[in-house]
Amino acid sequence: MTLASVVIVGAGQAGFQVAASLRQEGFEGSISLIGDEPGLPYQRPPLSKAYLLGKIQETNLLFRPSDFFTANRIDLQHDQVTAIDRQNHRVVLASGAALKYDHLVLATGAHNRPLPVPGADLPQVFGIKTKADADALAPLVRSARNVVVVGAGFIGLEFAAVAAALGAKVHVLELGERPMARAVSREMSELFRQAHENWGVRFDFRQGLSSIDSDNGKVVAVQTNDGRSLPADLVVFGIGVIPNAQLATEAGLEIENGIKVDANLLTSDPKISALGDVASFPCLHNGEQHTRLESVQNAVDQARAVAARLMCKSAPYSALPWFWTDQGDLKLQIAGLSSGYDSTVILGDAAEQKMSVLCFRNDRLVAVESCNRMGDHMAARKILTRAPKLTAAEAAAVGFDLKAWEAENRD
Amino acid sequence: MPTLTFIEHNGTEHKVKGDVGQSVMQAATFASLPGITADCGGACSCATCHTYIDDAWVSKLQAAEGMENDMLEYAFERRDNSRLSCQLIISEEMDGMVLHLPSSQF
Ligand SMILES: Cc1cc2nc3c(=O)[nH]c(=O)nc-3n(C[C@H](O)[C@H](O)[C@H](O)COP(=O)(O)OP(=O)(O)OC[C@H]3O[C@@H](n4cnc5c(N)ncnc54)[C@H](O)[C@@H]3O)c2cc1C
Ligand code: FES
Numbered sequence: 001m002t003l004a005s006v007v008i009v010g011a012g013q014a015g016f017q018v019a020a021s022l023r024q025e026g027f028e029g030s031i032s033l034i035g036d037e038p039g040l041p042y043q044r045p046p047l048s049k050a051y052l053l054g055k056i057q058e059t060n061l062l063f064r065p066s067d068f069f070t071a072n073r074i075d076l077q078h079d080q081v082t083a084i085d086r087q088n089h090r091v092v093l094a095s096g097a098a099l100k101y102d103h104l105v106l107a108t109g110a111h112n113r114p115l116p117v118p119g120a121d122l123p124q125v126f127g128i129k130t131k132a133d134a135d136a137l138a139p140l141v142r143s144a145r146n147v148v149v150v151g152a153g154f155i156g157l158e159f160a161a162v163a164a165a166l167g168a169k170v171h172v173l174e175l176g177e178r179p180m181a182r183a184v185s186r187e188m189s190e191l192f193r194q195a196h197e198n199w200g201v202r203f204d205f206r207q208g209l210s211s212i213d214s215d216n217g218k219v220v221a222v223q224t225n226d227g228r229s230l231p232a233d234l235v236v237f238g239i240g241v242i243p244n245a246q247l248a249t250e251a252g253l254e255i256e257n258g259i260k261v262d263a264n265l266l267t268s269d270p271k272i273s274a275l276g277d278v279a280s281f282p283c284l285h286n287g288e289q290h291t292r293l294e295s296v297q298n299a300v301d302q303a304r305a306v307a308a309r310l311m312c313k314s315a316p317y318s319a320l321p322w323f324w325t326d327q328g329d330l331k332l333q334i335a336g337l338s339s340g341y342d343s344t345v346i347l348g349d350a351a352e353q354k355m356s357v358l359c360f361r362n363d364r365l366v367a368v369e370s371c372n373r374m375g376d377h378m379a380a381r382k383i384l385t386r387a388p389k390l391t392a393a394e395a396a397a398v399g400f401d402l403k404a405w406e407a408e409n410r411d
Numbered sequence: 412m413p414t415l416t417f418i419e420h421n422g423t424e425h426k427v428k429g430d431v432g433q434s435v436m437q438a439a440t441f442a443s444l445p446g447i448t449a450d451c452g453g454a455c456s457c458a459t460c461h462t463y464i465d466d467a468w469v470s471k472l473q474a475a476e477g478m479e480n481d482m483l484e485y486a487f488e489r490r491d492n493s494r495l496s497c498q499l500i501i502s503e504e505m506d507g508m509v510l511h512l513p514s515s516q517f
Contacts, residue, residue, distance in 0.1 A: 043452040060433065060453075065441050072443075300450055324456040331478060333456060374478055378458065378485030403484070 003310060004029045007091055007101040009081045009247070011035025013043060013296055014276030015107035016063050017303030023072045025311040031073065032099055034091075036080040037130060040066055045296060047134040048158040049326050052141065053165065061131065084251035086269055103310060106248060106259060106267070106274040107303075110241035110294065115150060119212025124219040125235045128155055137236070144168045144234040148222045150209060152179040154325045156238035157196065161327040163236075164199040171202045171230055173209055173222075185338065185357045188369045191350045192327065199328055241294060243278045256280055258292045263316040265306050273309075275302035284318045285366075285384070286337045295323045320385050322377075333377035336367035336384045345395040347402060348373055356380075356402065360392045368402070379406035386411065413506035417444055417462070420514040429501040435510070436460040436497035446512045453497035455479055459516040460496045461486040465509035472499070487515050 006022060008015045011033050019033045035041065042061040050056045069076045080094040090100045112127035114120065126137050141147070147163045149156045152174035164170045176182075178189040179196070193203060204224065212235055213221040222230045243258035253267045254260040259274035261267055261281050267274050275281075276299040283291035301319035308314065323334045330353060341359035348355040356376040359367040365388060368380035379402045383390060389409060394400065415438060417425045429438030439447045439460075451457035455478050464472055469492045475483050479498045483489050496510070 045452060045454060057432070059430075060437060063440070063452075064443070068441070068443060296451060324451065324454060326454065331456070372478070374481035375484050378482065382485075 002029070003027075003102040005032070005100060005102045006030070006105060006310065007032045007034065007099050007103075008105040008107060009034055009091065010107035010109055010244075010276075010278075011037070011041045011076060012107060012109050012276070012299070013041075014109075014299035014303050015105070016041040017300050018105050018107065018275070018306050019074045020064070020072070021304050021307035022310060023074070025307050025313070027307070027311060029102070030075065032075045032077060032101075033069075034077045034079050034081055034093065034099075036078070036094075037132075038078060039131070040064070040069075040076070042131055043296070044129070047131060048128050048155050049162065051131075052128075052134055052138055052159070052162050054138070058131070081247060084247055084272075086251055086272075089271060101271070104272045105306060106272060106278060107276050107299075108244035108247065108278045110243045110258075110277040112238070113240045113242055115235075115237045115239065117209055117211050119214060119219070120237075122212060122214050122217070122219050122235075124233060125212060125237070127237055128159060140234050141168065142166055146231045147171070147234045147236065148173065148209075148230055148232040150235065150237035151239040152176070152181075152203065152205075153238050153240070154180060154183070156236065157192065157327050158325060159236050159238070160196060160201050161199060163234075164196075164201050165328065168234075169202075170200065171204065171232075172196070173204050173207045173224065175206065175208050177205045179203070183338075184332070184334070184369050185341070185344055185359060187344060187346055187350070187355070187357050188332070188371065191353065191355055191371055192330070192332070194350075195328060195330055195353060241277065243280075243292065245278055248272075248274065248278075256290055260290060264309055264314060265302055265317055273306050275299070275306055281317060283321070283337070284316075285321055286339060291337070293321055295321065297322045320381060322381055330371055331374070333370045333374065334367060335370075335377055335380040336365075338367035338369070341366055343392050345392055345400075347376065347395075347400065358390075358392075358395050358402070363391050363393075364388045365390045365395075376402045379403045382406050383409070413501055413503060413508070415439075415501075415505065416507070416509045418465075418509065418511045419446060420512055429505075431501055431503060433501050434497045435462070435499040435501060435505075436495075438501060439496060444512075446516065447496065448516050449497060451497075455482060455495060455498055458482045458486040458495060461489075461513050461516055462494055462496045463490055463511040463513065464492045464494055465511060466492070468508050468510075471504070486513070487517055488513050 258280040338359040
């Protein structure tokens, strides 16, 4: 089966990588890459970190220069797909055109969950998703004196660290009881809470906001749920995302917390794949439960898997999830998925801000969170892709070293 | 525009032009150089942009330090002249620099 045409919807991390990997694998048919953002495909992680700080420039965000797309016959179209016509194997574009596909790839990502309070539409209220968001935010964060961050997840905290470094007073409101509660262990949350407080960030946990007040169209304050008024000239929220699954829903594809795909990343229509932030897939590293991950690793590895399958080199998707976030001078890296862990072993020292948390479920290592301990992270990525052997008791022994254990237990 | 030479493990040479201020990794990926996957896009989080600095150039660069050094411990076949190319920012002085690629990034 050789395909004549692949159409990819969404020119973000996953969509770009499918196109690039297809050509690398020797695909000779046509590739249309349709994205509704202006410019060339770019990476998002620096938007809330180095790019916002001005440490890197616009061109440093790009995956490839424009001549790459021409040379590789990747037809990048700035347009929006408005409908999938499954019967006739074509997509309809906002510009009115229609495109035929032999195979369709949905890489539409996710959008920020909107802030559901009065005042959320004011011009000094931001979520960070696109380069346009970061470009609009950059000058404001430099002039802001009082910044309120809503949500102590990864992006909220990355931004809080940037704003504090640029001299603003930063106040974080979080409904949960600790930072990054859904993603990391209590021990790691605590290390990051202390670090942010040392940078001057204030936290209000179990706290939300009821409205954003303005004067002459400018944000002046945030009203908290317990009735306090916090001065603010800039509000940034990061309260989760909603998968861009509308096209798929309207086309009648199976949906379950995003577009539901099988172990080969195929949707309920065998001519349509989905991957990246929008796709919920049976995750080998999460007990084969359907899981939706928002990470560069997930987008890139799934893109390679889709490209390989389209080139008939099929293998079920099995890559180990890993992730990083940079906050101030701290790099947090996570290997594996810790959901449902029941015990932990700590390596290193929280006071020195060098610590790894080994997460076990039923005495089986499922994830390792490392702060400024890259060696542990890389060792964990190797250990977690092998047959399970490391027990919590072994790891808890005095002087245990994850890297040494990894080296001694290679296959 | 400084020119860098990358030599693949099999001896194939590639001349790549880079911009001052750009990372060596980005110059390589912009030129679609085979063998540098750079999965994390330059965040010093993946160690798949591993290169060996040619002997003639090693002394002109600092050795890997800090986070980069820690990541390199787990790069495939690390050597004394190993560097993560996303952490090398191109300067005029690098014109003519020669880098070798490992046989694998994994
Ligand atoms: C600020 C920020 C910081 C991040 N930091 C990290 C980090 O440190 N580490 C990490 O691992 N991950 C990080 N991530 C997550 C990572 O960037 C995402 O997981 C990744 O981009 C997902 O790739 P994707 O292709 O699925 O979605 P996206 O990259 O979001 O791309 C989807 C694209 O599809 C377009 N689109 C949607 N619908 C249509 C349509 N109908 N027609 C045409 N185009 C459409 C969208 O506009 C978008 O351009 C970060 C994300 C953000 C926003
Ligand atoms: S690109 Fe990931 S470490 Fe260099």
